[in-house]
Amino acid sequence: MDEGDIIAQEKVGISDNDDSQSLSDKLFAVGGKMLVGVIDMAGAYCNTPIPIRGIKQNNSEATYCKIIKKEDGKIDFKKPAKRS
Numbered sequence: 001m002d003e004g005d006i007i008a009q010e011k012v013g014i015s016d017n018d019d020s021q022s023l024s025d026k027l028f029a030v031g032g033k034m035l036v037g038v039i040d041m042a043g044a045y046c047n048t049p050i051p052i053r054g055i056k057q058n059n060s061e062a063t064y065c066k067i068i069k070k071e072d073g074k075i076d077f078k079k080p081a082k083r084s
Contacts (some may be wrong), residue, residue, distance in 0.1 A: 008038050
């Protein structure tokens with residue numbers, strides 16, 4: 001689903017108490033700050049001849065998925081959130 005160099009990356013901890021709302025809040029906060037940083041980096045790039053260098057992804061660890069359909073988004077709330 002995603003390929004190409006990694007321009008920015010950050011780990012976000014997920015606690016046992018997180019739900020979809022708290023995790024979304026965490027990801028929006030971190031993602032917003034990262035986006036501003038990447039935009040600043042791109043703006044600086046426009047004024048200098050130094051290319052932005054990303055980190056190559058390890059394609060041997062890549063996973064691929066089928067085409068996602070609407071029915072793939074259905075959630076069975078009777079199943080536990082954590083599965084082994």
